[in-house]
Amino acid sequence: xxRIICCxxxxxxxxxxxxxxxxxxxxxxxxAYFRKKGRPGQARRIVxxxxxxxxxxxxxxxxxTTEIPFDSPDYAELLAGFYDEWARRLEQIARxxxxxxxxxxxxxxxxxxxxxxxxxxxxxxxxxIAGIPGMAGCWNAVGLPIALGDDVMTVLxxxxxxxxxxxxxxxxxxxxxxxxGRNLRKVRRALQAAGRLDExxxxxxxxxxxxxxxxxxxxxxTECPYFAVVLVHGRGRRLELAE
Amino acid sequence: xxRIICCxxxxxxxxxxxxxxxxxxxxxxxxAYFRKKGRPGQARRIVxxxxxxxxxxxxxxxxxTTEIPFDSPDYAELLAGFYDEWARRLEQIARxxxxxxxxxxxxxxxxxxxxxxxxxxxxxxxxxIAGIPGMAGCWNAVGLPIALGDDVMTVLxxxxxxxxxxxxxxxxxxxxxxxxGRNLRKVRRALQAAGRLDExxxxxxxxxxxxxxxxxxxxxxTECPYFAVVLVHGRGRRLELAE
Numbered sequence: 113x114x115r116i117i118c119c120x121x122x123x124x125x126x127x128x129x130x131x132x133x134x135x136x137x138x139x140x141x142x143x144a145y146f147r148k149k150g151r152p153g154q155a156r157r158i159v160x161x162x163x164x165x166x167x168x169x170x171x172x173x174x175x176x177t178t179e180i181p182f183d184s185p186d187y188a189e190l191l192a193g194f195y196d197e198w199a200r201r202l203e204q205i206a207r208x209x210x211x212x213x214x215x216x217x218x219x220x221x222x223x224x225x226x227x228x229x230x231x232x233x234x235x236x237x238x239x240x241i242a243g244i245p246g247m248a249g250c251w252n253a254v255g256l257p258i259a260l261g262d263d264v265m266t267v268l269x270x271x272x273x274x275x276x277x278x279x280x281x282x283x284x285x286x287x288x289x290x291x292x293g294r295n296l297r298k299v300r301r302a303l304q305a306a307g308r309l310d311e312x313x314x315x316x317x318x319x320x321x322x323x324x325x326x327x328x329x330x331x332x333x334t335e336c337p338y339f340a341v342v343l344v345h346g347r348g349r350r351l352e353l354a355e
Numbered sequence: 356x357x358r359i360i361c362c363x364x365x366x367x368x369x370x371x372x373x374x375x376x377x378x379x380x381x382x383x384x385x386x387a388y389f390r391k392k393g394r395p396g397q398a399r400r401i402v403x404x405x406x407x408x409x410x411x412x413x414x415x416x417x418x419x420t421t422e423i424p425f426d427s428p429d430y431a432e433l434l435a436g437f438y439d440e441w442a443r444r445l446e447q448i449a450r451x452x453x454x455x456x457x458x459x460x461x462x463x464x465x466x467x468x469x470x471x472x473x474x475x476x477x478x479x480x481x482x483x484i485a486g487i488p489g490m491a492g493c494w495n496a497v498g499l500p501i502a503l504g505d506d507v508m509t510v511l512x513x514x515x516x517x518x519x520x521x522x523x524x525x526x527x528x529x530x531x532x533x534x535x536g537r538n539l540r541k542v543r544r545a546l547q548a549a550g551r552l553d554e555x556x557x558x559x560x561x562x563x564x565x566x567x568x569x570x571x572x573x574x575x576x577t578e579c580p581y582f583a584v585v586l587v588h589g590r591g592r593r594l595e596l597a598e
Contacts, residue, residue: 129374130487244485251463252463252484257465258464259464263465264523267508
């Protein structure tokens with residue numbers, strides 16, 4: 113009887129994988145990971161050179177369609193079927209052997225693995241190994257503490273409505289905005305309206321080759337890569353006391 | 356010319372330290388860490404068995420006093436002097452050799468290292484290695500995703516005023532409350548007032564020996580250990596679509 117072992121890979125630098133996940137990945141006989149069709153996939157790229165030569169790989173390729181808009185109920189149904197099918201296949205593999213599922217960042221923090229996790233609970237033995245969330249790799253790349261003292265930190269996705277982004281950016285000390293990508297222009301407008309654009313950083317590919325750290329106000333682009341995070345650092349409520 | 360290498364230790368299980376930090380810790384000739392006077396210290400405990408036999412250790416012991424309340428300006432001044440002194444000593448050591456500074460969780464996420472970092476910038480070569488934040492170890496211990504889809508996540512400290520805790524607990528999807536300890540009663544009242552007590556978990560010593568996961572509503576205690584976090588899980592805004 114095998115297990116499904118989901119390994120958090122951290123922000124992208126393979127050296128930032130935990131000792132436990134590193135050991136599981138190197139010893140794996142079966143490895144699964146999500147990717148877009150026809151792309152190598154970020155998770156697979158992170159473990160390049162770490163896998164055993166005779167490992168069996170299972171790329172879980174998201175269904176693509178050019179005919180159905182990705183936010184429609186039809187696409188959601190397609191996606192649900194995709195997760196159902198892979199849950200079934202992983203369950204089957206785990207009857208005889210351990211299978212490692214690779215997951216960028218921390219699996220329980222906005223990770224895709226949860227779609228499998230919710231389906232597999234009670235059907236297979238599951239182990240999840242925590243990873244450094246992608247956002248931590250990004251604030252490490254800036255080289256400043258993201259939150260300190262009694263700071264309130266808010267984590268948002270750039271997919272939210274502009275008005276909500278603005279209100280929430282106003283109402284916190286430290287701020288992390290994920291899923292910026294195509295929402296970069298909206299995110300910038302929201303931060304401007306909240307009076308926080310000048311404090312904001314854009315980090316692309318944090319800890320990965322091609323890492324780029326810039327003040328958001330200096331960035332003209334209207335889009336950025338998927339692995340990009342916008343940060344506003346907290347200043348440490350009540351901490352002035354100690355300095 | 357040496358470096359000051361701050362290693363994030365993650366939530367407590369030494370197996371969750373990153374490969375890079377693990378390597379630095381095992382190879383270290385000089386190791387510094389914070390602790391309370393007369394206590395082994397959590398950071399030092401995590402690396403037990405990993406240090407070289409001839410390593411030089413520098414316990415940085417917080418100044419204690421029974422005469423000055425810890426939130427007074429006098430105590431803050433005492434603390435500032437303590438950080439000044441250790442910044443000076445670390446700078447001196449780093450003139451000849453690398454020195455590893457141990458830091459629980461992720462150093463840039465509510466970590467004590469930032470007090471040294473702010474003083475040492477420009478005076479010594481500093482490298483900070485990210486770690487899995489303590490809160491990630493805690494939500495991993497519950498075994499459920501903390502945030503998914505378009506969830507808004509808020510991170511708070513239990514030291515905030517009850518009214519602010521209540522308002523913020525109302526205004527988010529996923530919630531993390533750190534520094535619970537002596538504030539546990541206040542935190543429980545705030546969550547009750549926000550209508551979220553029934554969803555809340557208390558995780559003590561996440562990923563460490565003595566780990567305890569409980570529904571907060573089942574916990575009668577008025578205090579909890581320092582390494583305790585209260586969590587309310589997000590439910591995945593807009594994610595229902597895909598399930």
